[in-house]
Amino acid sequence: MPSELVSAVLGHNRAAVLKRVKHNALAGIAAYGMLPLADGETVLDRYLALREAARRGPKLGPNRRHSHAAAVEVALEHLAQVAGLPDASALEWDCESRLAEEPAPAWQLGDYTVAVVLDGPDPVITVTSAGKPLKTVPKQVRSDARYTASREHQDLLRDQARRMRAGTMERLVAGGGALAPADLARLRRLPAGAAMAAGLLWQDASGGIGFLGDVDAGGPVTAVHPYHLFQAGELARWQAEVVRRRLRQPVRQAFRELYLLTPPEREAGDASARFAGHVVSGRVAARLLSGRGWHTHHEYADHQATRPAGALTAALSCDFHGYWGMGEVEVGRVRFLSGKDAVPLAEVPPVVFSEVMRDLDLVVSVAGRDAAGHLSTPAAQSRAEVLAALVADLRLRNVTVDGTAAVVRGTRATYRIHLTSGSIHLEPGGHLCIVPAGFGDKPHRRLFLPFADDDRMTSVILSKVLLLADDARITDPTILTQLQGRAPS
Secondary structure, three states, X not given: OOOHHHHXXXXXXXXXXXXXXXXXXXXXXXXXXXXXXXXXXXXXXXXXXXXXXXXXXXXXXXXXXXXXXXXXXXXXXXHHHHXXXXXXXXXXXXXXXXXXXXXXXXXXXXXXXXXXXXXXXXXXXXXXXXXXXXXXXXXXXXXXXXXXHHHHHHHHHHXXXXXXXXXXXXXXXXXXXXXXXXXXXXXXXXXXXXXXXXXXXXXXXXXXXXXXXXXXXXXXXXXXXXXXXXXXXXXHHHHHHHHHOOOOEOOOXXXXXXXXXXXXXXXXXXXXXXXXXXXXXXXXXXXXXXHOOOEEOOOOOOOOEXXXXXXXXXXXXXXXOOOHHHOEEEEEEEEEEEOOEEOOHHHOOHHHHHHHHHHHHHHHHHHEOOHHHOOOHHHHHHHXXXXXXXXXXXXXXXXXXXXXXEEEEOOOOEEEEEOOOOOEEEEOOOEEOOOOOOOOOOOOOOOOXXXXXXXXXXXXXXXXXXXXXXXXXXXXXXXXXXXXXXXXX
């Protein structure tokens, strides 16, 4: 029997392999990495093609996405051999560096100058005329063939930033990953990597914590997890500093939701029932869990979803009929396994525990049958911390945070805005409805979120707080009618 991989190494089955890659065949993807480069094809071209194939994985189902991703990783290892590099990691850094080092050249069209530049980690196309930047791209520029090339280069850099944000940066923060000086130097050679790394908090070998310019980067540095800041009593101080510097961290770090072991969980032994009893959509839950590295199962009696969690394995039990995509699923208990044995929750590393609970909270919040009314205490606390830091930075003396609500003492009324639902109550009694079309799509002019994550609900709620904190300037008749006759209590 001919071997597909050996034939690919010899270049005998190029057309067949390309067809199988197009249809997402796992062995075909792995063989694609071993094909000799075609005339005019570069290692970077093949690398980008494999990254494009990887993007199709999440659409193939919760478990197939893992085998698809594994096939792409094998193909990258094979391509590294073709390129004469030691491994896929070296290949990735080499190709990502080439993307950043080969910028699309600026070009002229009459009085217009067009260029692709980085705004922090994000690539943008700028158009200037007589040295002045334009807010919109003129029609004649858009119709030029060179503008299409600029857009394509922008997309390449945008994909690089997306991969770095969702991959490298998220892993560093979620796992407390350490970088040796050589690895940090490689990261900072990428413009997007340098911008993102500068927005994170790090800890050096001596225990010092700060941004990259504040720590000793001559030795290994570790991305700080908020648990360590909380333990040191420094979390609020660093949250305020992130807001003061107007830093949009590439992933949630200072304001990351923190899940601590509760006394009942400590007494429960080796299983947490924090989210037990919540009913979720199996199809949506499986997609969310898979995106966080979980494998979903239906054939095992004890655990229906598992994922690596540091040196342990997080194992979730669920109750359903059939399989994950068939209907509703009732979330059960979660355990942490060492081999086949459950580890007492008190012995699970706090960062590992927090990150697993964060995954499950996402599932219950998004896929839950009662998701509209669910916001866990850590998630609500994170939203309150963002508001508290923003209020302090803007010196809004008429706004206070009271548990999971913001109290705004305006000139027209006193408002209590719930940070879970965004509902607004008027004191001493009453309700204010603010739901104009598109509210929150364009955030309040003074709103700043200290992380790059898309969090529309937080944006909407904080925009309401800022709007009501300056209620003397409200001109919307639908709001003024509801406040007629009111006075601050």
